[in-house]
Amino acid sequence: MQTFKSQMALQLMILPCMLFLLIFAYVPIAGNVIAFQEFNLSAGFFHSRFIGLANFSEMFADPSFYMAMKNTVILSLLNMLIVFPAPLLFALIINEIPFLRFKKLVQTSSYLPNFISFAMVASMWIFLLDPKGMVNQSLLLLHLVKHPIEFWTEPGLFRPLSVVIGIWKGVGWGAIIYLAAISGINPDLYEAAKMDGAGRIKRIVHITLPNLIPLFSILFILNIGTLFSGNLDQSVLLGNSFNKETSYVIEYYSLQMGLELTRYSYATAVSFFQSVMAVLLVLIANWFSGKASGNRLF
Template sequence: MKEAMATPNKQGGGTWKKLKSQWTLQLMILPCIAFLIVFAYIPLAGNIIAFQNFKITSGFTGSEFVGLSHFAEMLRDPTFHQAMKNTVLLSLLYLLVVFPMPLLFALLINEIPFRRFRKLVQTTSYLPHFIAFAMVASMWIILLDPKGLVNETMQLLHLIRHPIEFWTEPGLFRPLSTLISIWKETGWGAIIFLAAIAGIQPDLYEAAMIDGAGRIKRILHITLPNLIPLFAMLFILKAGTLFTGNLDHSILLGNSFNKDTSYVIEYYSLQMGLELTRYSYATAVSSFQALMSLLLVLFANWFSGRVSGNRLF
């Protein structure tokens, strides 16, 4: 019993000794901790204005407390409901279509037998990620213009008789936004999966080949099972973005013609806060987004644990 009681003290002393021996490394992390406290945690106190009729001249303490009135107004606003619907639909498309693409792309790259060609494909696929989205949006708007390359080519091939108005048709915005996200982020997102594949023991593949397993069977029974924990972790993190939408796409690719499908909740909050100077209302909208994102992350973590046995926390 004395030995059992002595063990925690010994472990605690070992932890303290380890911290003392690494004091220089601990000091290096202090600026990062200070940055998080100053720019991430302290600003959370400003969310109190969501429950006030905030006025800059009165400040946090002098503004009138209105309780949940801004949240009630938000839930009654049809524009908010439209923005929420667009946000959820776009995020679902991203989660179901764009999110798995890096995994599939990594599997394809890993099966390329020629090393130089594989490196060329990898490097080429990374490039779109480093292009600013303002340039990406301009490029795609020009390409899909009625007089752009895509329409001209389709007309020359007699696939269409009249140019397609890609950016004025509300029903085309979601597929185009999804396509652009796939083109821009698939190569970059595949890096983490390629790193995980490189960490799989080669002995497993060699044993499978000796047993007569082909490429498909090796992928299904070796590669994918080893990638499930990583995929589950990324899924949990991505689930929290379901209520955030994509502001860049909404602003740069959206217009008055496709607003019915391109107007997302972040754009709505931005307009309420900066254009109409309704700071309290915009904060209430952002607080609602944060709460829903938190609940989704918790649910995704629970669901992943029940289905695959892999949880983030």
């Protein structure tokens, strides 16, 4: 107690933060209890009736839930397999640019889209890919198509477009962390490899790439937790009633159930299911990665 009193100032500095976490992090975590209730606003958390797993069984019986779940998982898989490794590849390319000033230029300009809100990015691409937009005009001009492509009303095109826009927005920013890791590689390794007659490609494949793999694995494990979530931005801002069968994701479903239909308990059950799955997935991936390669998070 003596030390506690003597460091009153320090304790007062941490106190607001702990209160903040209690209110804005832990109360909502505890608030997930309404997933098991028939919550209504007047009764509140404490007096609403418990209904066990009824919300969850309703969820598993709803075809919309499965459609949203399927879309979420497919989009997440596409993200993991294409959008997620893209920055690694981009970093390898930037690192090989032979002119220093041009390298800096490419690198810094590639971050720019990260600073534009997804709301603006989505609007921009909706315009450019409009039947009368720039892309279709060019395609028509080059006689690559006979009629404008209906990019936003064709359900089959939503997933590829979501991937492309995801890369456009995030590839440069995502590459920073890999470029930092590349700058930490011991230059002697490259010199030694050169002496032994290894060419550029050999050096990339045998030195640069292996040095990035541990970092990539860690980021990948963290990312696996998002398999059953994410892509809300794309779904809300690029989705519409025409491409709903491929664009509607689980978070949008939860959002509509909760805020538009004010079915708070049901919507919370949906998001609770998601977060449980996310934690489970990270634990499994972490265990698996530890077994397979020794790269573990915790």
